[in-house]
Amino acid sequence: MNKLNFLQPDKNNLNTYLYTGTILVALSIFIVFLNSFFNKDLISFLPGTLSFFLPLILGFIGLHLIRIDHSGLKFLDSINKNINTNNFNAFLSLLIVFVVIKSLPPLLSWFILDANIAGDTKDVCTGSGACWTYIKIWFNRFMYGMYPNAEQWRINLSFIALAFLGTIGFFATEKFKKYLTLYYVVVYPVIAFFFIFFFISGGPIFFDFSYGIIAAVISVIIGFFIPSKFKMYYFIIVPITLYILLKYVFFYEELIELGKLEALEWVETGAWGGLSLTFIVSFFCLIFCFPIGLFLSLGRRSDFPIIKYFSIGMIEFWRGVPLITVLFMSSVMFPMFLPEDMFIDKLVRVIIAISLFEAAYVAEVIRGGLQALPRGQYDAAKSLGMGYWKMHILVILPQALKLVIPGIANTFLALVKDTPLIFVVGLLEIVGMLNLAKTNPEWLGFAMEGYVFASVLFFIICYAMSKYSYNLEQKYKTER
């Protein structure tokens, strides 16, 4: 029998140390467990401070006793390696375990056990837990804002259709893969716009602007099949001719009147809201801010002083001011500079403001990627006789953008998290709706439930986005 030295446990008396230590640790956890789940205090006979600290002391001694290097037991070794490397670590591990055990019962009771979800008035919420009835009753409002109940299928249908159209890329066969960029960059946003304008808003089919969009789309699609020699002229001439043709030849004023189908009820943007508005604003801002940011970042590295200083000025200005003042400006100052008969919708102004704001951040991120590329890439592309645009599109940008996927994803996440700020101009997306519901005299006092609900929603959206960007990063990672 070896001599036991409790200050320095060793391998020779493994079992003795192991049993004593495990019992002590188990005892300490058991005491805390009973105390927190069943409200029974095993050690209440001890004086106050001691009974408070006793589990910690017991567990600490126990962990000290089982801290034996190379014991030969796989489980013990992994515990020692991961949570029990030294006294300080053991202490912190115990603290974390106890805090988790202590905080589980109140959380469980608030979220599930004492919570109410039945019924549809405030009176059913008698328990001490959360009142999910509140969320249930207000769910429609949190999702669709003030959008008329009978028309909500329009939002649902558009979102489902858009989600389906968005996943088309995954099903494309090899033959159509090369058109995917065209699809996602040009066609998809336009389809989305049409869906939202005609379907969610119920706008007339032929408003003044739609000729421009149709002309631009048709010319871009044809442009892909035109030899590059004529592209420059093509892109100047064709859209303008198409626009004029469409507006003055194909569609007369009478036809415009015909085009104003009254099938769908017009719902003004002020009534939009809830989570669907969050999605709409984020979607369009994502689409717009990326190209603007790309051009700003290229402009900042340009050789022309005018373009360069314009880009620097834009980037530094938008990065220097808070978004809330930008939105403020868009709602208070911007209309003053417009001609009196011109009116731009609140939602459009907000989307422009957020896009410009986030574009400055995107520009800085992309600039980082451009700077990270070695000069040799530029020189090699130039030596092959490529021009500025060809060099950037074929050689520089694919490499640079690949490098900055995490940064762009972070900017996009920031954008999604910034959308609640549109409450400044009076648009109520989900957080704004929560604040409105909270002040409803019939449903006072449920702020906590609402904020927890919205937090969970935002957490799911943002976490999914960040995981997706991580996957993307892994997918396009090339070993150097």
Next chain:
Amino acid sequence: MENRGITFGYGFLSQESSFDVQFSLIEYDGSHSYFRAYLVGLLNTILVSVIGIIFATIIGVVVGIARLSNNYLINKTAAVYVEFFRNIPLLLQIFFWYFAALRALPLPQDTEPMFGVFFLTIKGFFVPSFVWNNLDIFIYSLIAAIISIIFVRIYARKKQENYGIQTPVLSISIGLLLILPILSFLIGGVDASVEIPVIKQLSQSGYTFEGGIKLPPELISLALALSLYTATFIAECVRAGVQGVSKGQKEAAASIGLTPNQVLKLVVMPQALRIIIPPTTNQYLNLTKNSSLAAAIAYPDLVLVFAGTALMQTGRAIEIVSITMLTYLSLSISISIFMNWYNKKIAIKEK
């Protein structure tokens, strides 16, 4: 603009503002000018930014180091904290603290004091304040201590470069910082007493605290949300920085006989700081700009006082919004100039 009957000019800044502000660091009431109101808002913005930056840095560094811990539980706890607070919009967090969490606090008459002197109530956080005699002498002693620390550092560096002898600068600095102010108490006639907030009945059911300093719940929830949110980003910066120092550096340092503490102080931290400082600067800037969300919970910051109330009263949108934006621009630029200077100071000096 002309046809809307709008005139342009900054003359309104000297007019009487005739509105009141809930919380102000300088003396202010309705009889002061709009410019004074602007200063009140600006100081409040700076106050909440400074508080936020200090706490965000402390939490961020602790969590960032915890993320690097080889203890599984600590590591995961830090990771959960970072993922959770980073993925929830800041505005939602501010609302949560202000409308949900801080509303659950007790009324003043039911409050149990913390450590006997702090009172956390639904009406705000009441802390004791100091009442000073001869405060200026105390401040002079502090300045003197800082100047002498700078001299000690210069001397220590010279000694290190010429003779290779290290001086314990840190302990000397702490000693100086303690001894000179204490001397000012003993000799200089400085004298401070603590004023503890005392509960006072206003009406049948209305109670409040008198004396001490009152931190309004708006300030607390804003500072809390800002620091918890920004700390997650700072934590990631710290983690990236420490991981960015290659293992060979630590091994090389250990092999020339530096102690673990010296390895951390002389080899790892200087290199890690070089990676940490630039993104952390960005986070400080973001925090300062995000403090403008104060307007959502009626904390009287620059946006609420000046671009809100003052704008509504005067109707001078262009002037006021431009001043507000310029102020934030110059705040951002001054922080980034300072950080660039610091960054250049610690950057690699290639010979």
